[in-house]
Amino acid sequence: MADDNNIRIKVEDLTLIFGKRKKEALELLNQGYSKTDILKKTKCTVGVNKASFEIKKGEIFVIMGLSGSGKSTLIRCLNRLNDPTDGRVYFKEHDITRDSNKQLLDTRRTEMSMVFQKFGLLPHRTILENAAFGLEIRGEPKEQRDEKGMKALKTVGLEGYEDQYPAELSGGMQQRVGLARALANDTDVLLMDEAFSALDPLIKSDMQDELLQIQNKLHKTIVFITHDLDEAMKVGDRIAIMKDGVVEQIGTAEEILTDPATEYVEAFVEKVDRKTIITAETLMFDNPIIVRFKKDGPKAAIRKMREAGVNVLPVEDNDEKFLGYVWLEDMLKLEKEKAKTVESALNTEVPSVYKHYTVEEMLPLITGHHHPLAVVDDEGKLEGIITQTSLIIESTRFDDKEMDKLIGEANEL
Amino acid sequence: MEKILPIGEYIEKGINSLEQNLSFLWSAIDDGISWLVENMNDLFLAIPFVIILALIAFIAYYVKAGNKMFTLSGLKKAYGLTIFVILGLLLIYAMGYWEEAIQTTTLVIVSTIIALILGIPFGIWSAKSNTADTVIRPILDFMQTMPAFVYLIPAIFFFSVGNTPGVIATVIFSLPPSVRLTNLGIRNVPGDVIEAGRAFGANENQILYKIQLPLAMPTILAGINQVILLALSMVVIASMVGAKGLGSIVYQGIQQNDIAKGFESGLGIVVLAMILDRITQSIGSKK
Numbered sequence: 001m002a003d004d005n006n007i008r009i010k011v012e013d014l015t016l017i018f019g020k021r022k023k024e025a026l027e028l029l030n031q032g033y034s035k036t037d038i039l040k041k042t043k044c045t046v047g048v049n050k051a052s053f054e055i056k057k058g059e060i061f062v063i064m065g066l067s068g069s070g071k072s073t074l075i076r077c078l079n080r081l082n083d084p085t086d087g088r089v090y091f092k093e094h095d096i097t098r099d100s101n102k103q104l105l106d107t108r109r110t111e112m113s114m115v116f117q118k119f120g121l122l123p124h125r126t127i128l129e130n131a132a133f134g135l136e137i138r139g140e141p142k143e144q145r146d147e148k149g150m151k152a153l154k155t156v157g158l159e160g161y162e163d164q165y166p167a168e169l170s171g172g173m174q175q176r177v178g179l180a181r182a183l184a185n186d187t188d189v190l191l192m193d194e195a196f197s198a199l200d201p202l203i204k205s206d207m208q209d210e211l212l213q214i215q216n217k218l219h220k221t222i223v224f225i226t227h228d229l230d231e232a233m234k235v236g237d238r239i240a241i242m243k244d245g246v247v248e249q250i251g252t253a254e255e256i257l258t259d260p261a262t263e264y265v266e267a268f269v270e271k272v273d274r275k276t277i278i279t280a281e282t283l284m285f286d287n288p289i290i291v292r293f294k295k296d297g298p299k300a301a302i303r304k305m306r307e308a309g310v311n312v313l314p315v316e317d318n319d320e321k322f323l324g325y326v327w328l329e330d331m332l333k334l335e336k337e338k339a340k341t342v343e344s345a346l347n348t349e350v351p352s353v354y355k356h357y358t359v360e361e362m363l364p365l366i367t368g369h370h371h372p373l374a375v376v377d378d379e380g381k382l383e384g385i386i387t388q389t390s391l392i393i394e395s396t397r398f399d400d401k402e403m404d405k406l407i408g409e410a411n412e413l
Numbered sequence: 414m415e416k417i418l419p420i421g422e423y424i425e426k427g428i429n430s431l432e433q434n435l436s437f438l439w440s441a442i443d444d445g446i447s448w449l450v451e452n453m454n455d456l457f458l459a460i461p462f463v464i465i466l467a468l469i470a471f472i473a474y475y476v477k478a479g480n481k482m483f484t485l486s487g488l489k490k491a492y493g494l495t496i497f498v499i500l501g502l503l504l505i506y507a508m509g510y511w512e513e514a515i516q517t518t519t520l521v522i523v524s525t526i527i528a529l530i531l532g533i534p535f536g537i538w539s540a541k542s543n544t545a546d547t548v549i550r551p552i553l554d555f556m557q558t559m560p561a562f563v564y565l566i567p568a569i570f571f572f573s574v575g576n577t578p579g580v581i582a583t584v585i586f587s588l589p590p591s592v593r594l595t596n597l598g599i600r601n602v603p604g605d606v607i608e609a610g611r612a613f614g615a616n617e618n619q620i621l622y623k624i625q626l627p628l629a630m631p632t633i634l635a636g637i638n639q640v641i642l643l644a645l646s647m648v649v650i651a652s653m654v655g656a657k658g659l660g661s662i663v664y665q666g667i668q669q670n671d672i673a674k675g676f677e678s679g680l681g682i683v684v685l686a687m688i689l690d691r692i693t694q695s696i697g698s699k700k
């Protein structure tokens with residue numbers, strides 16, 4: 001049982017096998033046979049293979065993988081449109097795999113709603129009637145469901161279309177109706193199976209933004225399926241990557257990019273535009289050596305630089321607030337002048353960023369000067385330093401050697 | 414040639430025993446159908462011709478024009494059928510066959526209603542269950558390929574002569590399309606819409622009434638149209654067992670070698686068929 005009530009859905013060793021000889025296939029699976037072997041031996045397809053994960057309240061949990069990897073099969077187990085062959089699905093700590101038919105209908109009516117790739121709208125009903133469909137199934141009176149349906153249509157920006165029919169709307173708008181239908185039920189959980197995959201790229205991007213906005217307001221628990229990694233990275237708080245029915249890795253976009261668990265995941269994430277994913281937190285080196293503003297003079301600064309093997313160091317005041325940088329050449333000058341503090345050589349006009357800044361956002365900040373980027377918290381305290389070189393390496397994906405060569409060439413100019 | 418397997422004899426025996434053992438059922442059915450046909454007939458004949466003419470013309474106009482009834486575009490759409498209906502009914506009246514036309518129409522209506530009451534549920538059943546489908550399908554093939562005259566024999570046997578055997582034979586002959594097209598319509602409802610219904614917690618009844626039947630309706634209506642036309646095509650055959658109406662005039666025409674009679678009543682049937690066909694087709698093609 002899930003003991004943390006922050007957890008909405010918990011899946012334990014979930015296995016789903018298609019075919020007639022399920023028992024036999026399950027046995028073989030437990031003995032460690034592969035999906036292809038099992039298909040050969042029993043003519044059964046392993047749709048999902050011992051998946052385990054937890055979905056937290058209020059998060060967007062993305063399940064992604066190539067076509068046929070078992071994403072739809074898995075999400076359909078969550079509301080039991082597919083009946084799991086083995087394993088458990090807990091919803092709010094309650095095991096729904098053992099529910100009676102009536103309990104199941106109840107769960108679908110009041111706890112989870114679904115958005116489909118092919119929209120699944122009823123062509124003979126108006127937009128409003130479609131949006132209120134779930135409420136009608138639930139048996140709510142007409143007036144009440146019209147009101148809720150209208151509210152949901154408003155949320156997705158379809159006010160004024162309520163009396164039209166699905167065929168009169170564009171694909172993007174039809175999917176808005178699909179989303180409104182799910183929202184109208186006001187369930188905590190939304191299951192979205194490739195909800196945006198059928199849409200044009202631009203409309204798709206709009207819908208993603210809209211979903212994030214809605215999520216900001218409503219804080220639903222969303223299970224979002226996609227085969228598009230960029231989409232997964234954009235909307236997902238956490239991502240599960242599936243291959244051949246197996247969940248290969250679960251983590252945030254950044255965790256998956258920086259630390260792929262398997263070769264498959266690595267190959268998968270290679271093509272991603274990392275600039276929009278990798279953040280300052282990953283790139284910075286934390287606990288950098290610092291120069292204390294009032295305490296350390298030029299001599300101390302020079303010593304620290306020699307120790308660290310660098311020619312620039314951040315400066316902090318007594319409250320650990322970040323002030324700026326001092327450079328080795330300036331320190332050497334000050335030392336000659338026998339200055340007591342580093343004050344006159346402190347560069348304060350330097351860029352600082354927060355931990356969540358992405359590479360894409362940081363790149364513009366390093367033009368026109370040589371200073372590293374300081375990563376600070378809300379109170380201005382220094383958390384780490386990002387050198388310009390590491391930022392460029394990250395954004396170009398050159399390795400160190402190529403980088404050295406590039407720098408060498410640049411110096412020759 | 415020698416008969417090795419006398420199937421016919423077995424059927425005869427079976428029908429004989431059905432006749433004797435369930436006689437209360439047959440007489441009840443006979444009473445019911447006769448009552449319905451006679452009363453409907455009397456009702457229609459009690460209404461003056463002009464009123465029926467106006468009513469059917471209005472129906473024709475309405476099914477064509479729909480909610481654009483009072484606009485010019487509605488008028489443009491519907492005037493053709495309306496004028497045809499008026500002229501057609503006037504022609505039948507002028508030929509002196511109004512009463513027979515009413516009798517025929519009544520027969521068609523009653524047969525169609527019975528055929529639909531039986532056929533649509535069977536259609537739903539065979540759409541929902543593959544087993545039912547595999548059993549029902551060959552029976553329908555059998556019903557449709559069997560020459561229509563053959564149905565007259567058991568019909569007379571159970572119900573002697575009159576309207577009832579005519580209705581029964583007509584029902585058997587015209588029922589298959591309603592089963593087939595209901596089945597087809599429901600099976601053709603896209604899977605993703607049904608899945609959406611299930612995901613929102615619809616039970617089997619809600620799926621049937623809120624999703625499958627509405628989406629299958631155009632196909633089911635096409636089935637109803639076919640049932641009506643098949644029923645009408647049976648009127649001459651039904652008249653051979655004593656059903657009244659235009660069919661029996663045609664039959665008389667054949668027997669008396671009366672070309673005028675045969676032509677007029679035949680023309681009446683064609684006009685009726687066209688009116689019924691166009692009106693029901695327009696219902697089916699509307700949204």
Ligand SMILES: Nc1ncnc2c1ncn2[C@@H]1O[C@H](COP(=O)(O)OP(=O)(O)OP(=O)(O)O)[C@@H](O)[C@H]1O
Pocket residue numbers: 018019045046047065066067068069070071072073074227
């Ligand atoms: N009803 C079914 N009967 C038999 N096998 C099935 C059935 N549905 C899916 N499968 C098989 O299960 C596996 C997983 O399919 P699934 O539809 O879950 O993949 P998916 O990740 O959703 O793919 P896509 O991106 O194409 O939607 C596939 O090998 C598929 O062929």
Ligand SMILES: [Mg+2]
Pocket residue numbers: 071072073193194
């Ligand atoms: Mg899928």
